[in-house]
Amino acid sequence: MKCVIDAKGLDCAALNERLRRAEGRIEISGCLGQRFLAAGMSGKTIAISGVPGNALGAYLNGGEIRVRGNAQDAVGDTMNDGRIVVEGNIGDTAGYAMRGGKIYVRGNAGYRAGIHMKAYGDRVPVMIIGGKAGSFLGEYQAGGIIAVLGIGCPDRPIVGSFPCTGMHGGQLFLRSDCKGVVFPDQVSVGRATERDLARLQPYLAEYCALFGLDEAGILDAAFVVVTPDTGNPYKQMYVAN
Amino acid sequence: MSGRQIIEAMRPMHDRSNGLGGGFAAYGIYPEHSELYALHCFFDERATRKSCELFLKERFEIVRSEIIPTRKTAAITDSPVIWRYFAAPLRSVQDAMQLDEEEFVVRTVMKINSEIPGAYVFSSGKNMGTFKAVGFPEDVGEFYCLEEYEGYCWTAHGRYPTNTPGWWGGAHPFTLLDRSVVHNGEISSYDANRRSIEMFGYRCSLQTDTEVITYIFDYLIRVQGLTLGEAAGVVAAPFWSTIAGMTDAAEREQHRFLRMTFPGLLVTGPFSIVLGYTGGLMALNDRLKLRSMVVGEKGSRVYIASEEAAIRAMEPDAERVWAPAGGEPVIINVKEGCL
Numbered sequence: 047m048k049c050v051i052d053a054k055g056l057d058c059a060a061l062n063e064r065l066r067r068a069e070g071r072i073e074i075s076g077c078l079g080q081r082f083l084a085a086g087m088s089g090k091t092i093a094i095s096g097v098p099g100n101a102l103g104a105y106l107n108g109g110e111i112r113v114r115g116n117a118q119d120a121v122g123d124t125m126n127d128g129r130i131v132v133e134g135n136i137g138d139t140a141g142y143a144m145r146g147g148k149i150y151v152r153g154n155a156g157y158r159a160g161i162h163m164k165a166y167g168d169r170v171p172v173m174i175i176g177g178k179a180g181s182f183l184g185e186y187q188a189g190g191i192i193a194v195l196g197i198g199c200p201d202r203p204i205v206g207s208f209p210c211t212g213m214h215g216g217q218l219f220l221r222s223d224c225k226g227v228v229f230p231d232q233v234s235v236g237r238a239t240e241r242d243l244a245r246l247q248p249y250l251a252e253y254c255a256l257f258g259l260d261e262a263g264i265l266d267a268a269f270v271v272v273t274p275d276t277g278n279p280y281k282q283m284y285v286a287n
Numbered sequence: 288m289s290g291r292q293i294i295e296a297m298r299p300m301h302d303r304s305n306g307l308g309g310g311f312a313a314y315g316i317y318p319e320h321s322e323l324y325a326l327h328c329f330f331d332e333r334a335t336r337k338s339c340e341l342f343l344k345e346r347f348e349i350v351r352s353e354i355i356p357t358r359k360t361a362a363i364t365d366s367p368v369i370w371r372y373f374a375a376p377l378r379s380v381q382d383a384m385q386l387d388e389e390e391f392v393v394r395t396v397m398k399i400n401s402e403i404p405g406a407y408v409f410s411s412g413k414n415m416g417t418f419k420a421v422g423f424p425e426d427v428g429e430f431y432c433l434e435e436y437e438g439y440c441w442t443a444h445g446r447y448p449t450n451t452p453g454w455w456g457g458a459h460p461f462t463l464l465d466r467s468v469v470h471n472g473e474i475s476s477y478d479a480n481r482r483s484i485e486m487f488g489y490r491c492s493l494q495t496d497t498e499v500i501t502y503i504f505d506y507l508i509r510v511q512g513l514t515l516g517e518a519a520g521v522v523a524a525p526f527w528s529t530i531a532g533m534t535d536a537a538e539r540e541q542h543r544f545l546r547m548t549f550p551g552l553l554v555t556g557p558f559s560i561v562l563g564y565t566g567g568l569m570a571l572n573d574r575l576k577l578r579s580m581v582v583g584e585k586g587s588r589v590y591i592a593s594e595e596a597a598i599r600a601m602e603p604d605a606e607r608v609w610a611p612a613g614g615e616p617v618i619i620n621v622k623e624g625c626l
Contacts, residue, residue: 058302079299079596097596099302116608118594119579136596137610138579156610157576181576181613206612207529228532 053077056268058099065090074098076159079118084111088128102138103130106147122149131256138180143191144171150253155179157193157206157279166191176252181206184218193219193246195264203227210272213250214280218272219246221264232278238269288588290433293441293585296601297424300445300594301469308446309427310419312460312467312563313438315626318342321331321414322375323350324392329455330368331348331405338407339399346381346395347374354433355418356464360428367455371416389464394488396463401490411467415565419458427458437460439621442563444469451495460563461493461501467563468504471593472578475556483551497560503552505560516561519616521549523574537594561591567620576613583608589619 047070058080065072065084070091073225077083084092085101088108088116093115103111104123116134123142135153143162146169154177163171171190179194183205198232204222210233219238220227229235238246243265254261256259293311317325326343330336343349351373358368381391396408410417415438418431424445430433439558444459450473451457460467474480474496481491481499487510489502500522524546525533533539546553557577564568570591572580583590583598583605590598590605598605611617 078600079594081302098598099299099596100594116595118596137577137581139493156579157613180610 048073050075053080053096056080058082065092084109102180103128106130108147113188116153122147125149127169132258135177141171141173144173145169146171147168148249148252149173150256150284152176152257155183158182158185160187160190160192160218161185163186163187163190163192165216172249174249176253176257176259178204179206179209181208183209184213184216185210186212186214187218188215191219191246191249192216193221193250195221197221197259203212213281214274216273217242217245219243220270220272221267222270223268224270229272232275232280233272234275235270235272238271242271243269288438288439290428290431290436290438290441290603292592293431293443294425294428296592296597297428297445299596299600300592301423301425303593304423304445304449305447305450305453306418306423307421308444308458309422309424310417310444310458310460310469311424311428311433312415312429312442312462312469312564313433313436314415314440314465314563315438316416316436317373319415320351320373322401322510323375323412324413325416326372326374326396326408327355327410327416327418328370328372328399329407329409330370332336333368335403335405336368336370339403342399342403343372343374343395344599347372349374349375353532357430357436358432360426360430363391363420363422363430363493366420393463393505397488397490397492400492404420407493408558409456410462410467412462412467413564414423415465415467415563417459417462419455421453421455421458437449439625440563440568442469442561444471448495449473456493457495459497463501463505464509465563465565466501466504466508468497468501468560469563470558470560472558472560472573473556474499474554476554477556479551480554497564498560500554500560503554507549507552508564515618516616517545519569519571519614520545522550522554523571523614524553525574525614525617559593566626567618569619570611570617572611572613574614578622579610581608581610582617587622591617591619 049068049074061080072092072210074094077098079099082101086105090109093112098119101120106125106128108128110129112131117132117136119137121140125144125147127146129148132151135174136151136155138156140159141149155175157180159179174193176197184192299530356372420427459469477496484502507513530542558573559578559580581595583609585602585605
């Protein structure tokens with residue numbers, strides 16, 4: 047069953063109300079800036095044409111959202127479960143404090159992708175960005191997996207300034223040798239081993255299947271993995287404790 | 288471009304503001320008076336207008352004086368007296384004060400805004416004008432009948448005041464001479480900036496932070512003669528660590544010089560701003576990029592907004608939609624001969 051919603055003229059409350067009542071595969075057309083779409087919902091399968099507004103899928107608790115073009119800021123803010131797929135680029139603070147679920151972006155990400163991502167128990171949030179990421183990637187990351195693939199990005203680096211600032215958990219992968227990228231002192235940066243990549247691989251396979259990409263070709267490149275350096279913790283940054 | 292398009296572009300951005308301030312700046316709207324300063328004023332009552340006019344007549348030849356046309360709408364209430372003057376400085380007075388024309392106008396605006404209770408000059412450029420009110424921007428546009436104005440460049444803003452009152456003079460854009468600023472964010476360094484800029488004769492009298500950005504750009508560009516890019520390097524200066532890492536020695540030295548020379552004019556805290564001026568626009572984010580900004584193009588037009596949706600509202604087929612980096616100025620000038 048397919049349900050088509052024309053978003054033209056609907057504000058965010060009206061559009062969300064339509065979403066709540068809709069069943070089956072839902073297609074939103076003509077979306078233009080309506081915020082908080084599918085916030086807190088679960089079990090919906092939604093495809094969006096047009097530009098969804100900020101905080102798309104905030105507190106998402108399951109189901110799938112697919113954006114046919116670009117998405118704006120704060121996609122998947124504090125999301126708990128489910129999958130958000132963006133065929134274009136994504137704005138700033140994607141996956142802000144997400145604690146479960148997946149965000150897969152074909153294009154580039156803005157500033158602060160994966161800020162304060164965290165994991166708990168069996169919940170491991172995952173974010174994969176196909177192109178480049180802006181500055182402060184993975185800021186304050188506390189858990190989960192972030193990967194930036196730099197597909198089709200000849201100019202280096204594939205990440206902006208100050209990546210992994212305040213990182214204290216999780217893993218961050220960059221498909222690059224990261225030449226010239228400056229990381230903070232409190233993280234460990236090294237070439238990803240087979241064991242590291244084995245952790246990423248199932249998600250990468252899912253990502254490649256979604257976008258019709260060649261997984262083996264993508265894996266056939268240098269990957270750098272970043273984790274917190276437990277030997278050099280954040281001590282006495284503000285107070286002696 | 289008619290104001291109608293700009294009003295429509297603000298509709299999908301309705302939820303970004305809360306009805307306590309909306310405004311527009313339009314460039315190229317007064318070609319018939321392009322050599323005169325267009326002074327847009329708020330007065331709390333008729334008597335204030337009369338006394339302010341007496342003061343203005345001591346300094347200006349007023350060529351035209353009229354009420355700014357508005358339409359009654361349910362959404363906009365408690366309107367002050369809204370007036371505009373097309374005026375030329377009296378040369379004899381200006382010479383006696385030993386000021387150039389623009390400095391003379393700036394000092395007059397500062398004097399009115401800080402010394403005549405209930406009177407505010409909220410726009411003072413040539414062949415441009417600011418229109419603002421307490422309300423949602425789309426309602427403010429209807430209120431001022433902006434569909435009747437044609438300009439080559441427009442900015443618009445919806446306000447969501449969090450720290451200061453929502454009043455008519457506090458709506459954006461904030462304008463001095465032909466420079467106008469719309470601002471999304473809040474300035475952490477406001478009082479340091481205010482104390483610094485007030486040393487140079489400016490008076491912050493409009494009860495909100497953005498006004499200081501307008502004065503900073505006026506000072507850096509008009510008084511100090513900096514280019515737009517250099518002024519951006521003061522307002523959103525790179526971190527010292529970023530400067531240290533610059534490979535071009537001349538670039539490194541220039542940024543060091545700008546930070547050392549104008550430390551009080553570094554604006555910190557979240558901002559994305561659009562500076563309008565005669566002939567173009569400059570968009571600028573704070574260096575940490577704590578607010579969003581998107582740029583798009585179509586044909587000979589360039590669009591800048593806090594959200595891509597606002598650009599798509601004006602131009603669904605916009606191309607080259609991209610987000611500038613923090614501290615990276617985007618300068619767009621009207622093609623030569625189009626002014």
